[in-house]
Amino acid sequence: MKRRQEQLWLYIPKVFEKTKEIYADLKTVITSYETLHPNERTGKFMGKEVTIHRRQALYSTTPGEPYHYLGRFFIAEDISKCEVLLKLQQKAAELVKEDCGLVKKYCGLVKEDCIKNDIILPNFVFINLYEDGNHFISPHSDGDALDGSYIVSFSFGATRRFVIHDKLNKKDKSELSLHNGSCVLMRPGMQNSKFHSIPIEKRVKSARINVTFRFHSPQYIRKVTEWYERSQKSKT
Numbered sequence: 043m044k045r046r047q048e049q050l051w052l053y054i055p056k057v058f059e060k061t062k063e064i065y066a067d068l069k070t071v072i073t074s075y076e077t078l079h080p081n082e083r084t085g086k087f088m089g090k091e092v093t094i095h096r097r098q099a100l101y102s103t104t105p106g107e108p109y110h111y112l113g114r115f116f117i118a119e120d121i122s123k124c125e126v127l128l129k130l131q132q133k134a135a136e137l138v139k140e141d142c143g144l145v146k147k148y149c150g151l152v153k154e155d156c157i158k159n160d161i162i163l164p165n166f167v168f169i170n171l172y173e174d175g176n177h178f179i180s181p182h183s184d185g186d187a188l189d190g191s192y193i194v195s196f197s198f199g200a201t202r203r204f205v206i207h208d209k210l211n212k213k214d215k216s217e218l219s220l221h222n223g224s225c226v227l228m229r230p231g232m233q234n235s236k237f238h239s240i241p242i243e244k245r246v247k248s249a250r251i252n253v254t255f256r257f258h259s260p261q262y263i264r265k266v267t268e269w270y271e272r273s274q275k276s277k278t
């Protein structure tokens with residue numbers, strides 16, 4: 043399998059070897075998050091009430107950081123408690139450094155404590171568990187990377203299709219097969235001009251875990267936190 047790339051993304055087919063161990067550890071992480079948040083599997087998409095079938099967990103270097111998604115807020119747990127996430131976080135940082143070289147370019151965007159040994163550690167991670175091919179994610183772009191930051195996306199378990207299409211021209215489309223142990227680097231600018239999705243694939247009978255590392259700027263964290271606090275006040 044070869045690396046594939048276009049200007050706004052890079053697919054690396056084999057980043058991890060010991061994927062069974064990583065998969066098992068991530069499954070534990072997602073299960074423990076859900077023990078804390080048993081009722082958080084609904085949201086709104088395009089104004090409609092939806093059930094989130096795939097399972098999710100959110101971790102941050104700023105525990106308690108809110109994340110707005112599907113019309114509601116989710117609260118991130120502390121990434122430092124999860125060894126497996128810390129290992130993947132380090133790998134994500136290395137891949138970004140290899141891709142862009144210019145570490146300084148991102149210094150304005152990230153919190154000082156995320157800069158270690160001249161690499162910038164992503165400070166937020168979103169984990170999705172797709173139990174089988176009935177679980178999907180609709181075409182969307184990620185608002186937290188509209189400031190031109192990277193998203194580093196790792197896949198473990200079943201191979202799934204990943205469809206990227208232009209926001210203005212649906213026919214301008216690329217498709218990747220995301221294999222066990224692979225990585226997609228969504229490069230700066232991708233969220234501004236492209237949608238991405240994981241479509242339903244009925245023939246897929248096994249599970250897949252996706253982990254996306256993000257670089258949240260202090261400004262972004264402040265803005266979402268203020269928004270969250272306002273929403274909590276308006277409830278009381």
Ligand SMILES: O=C(O)CCC(=O)C(=O)O
Binds near residue numbers: 179184204238240254
């Ligand atoms: O599962 C994937 O590969 C995609 C996940 C995704 O689109 C997201 O977290 O925004």
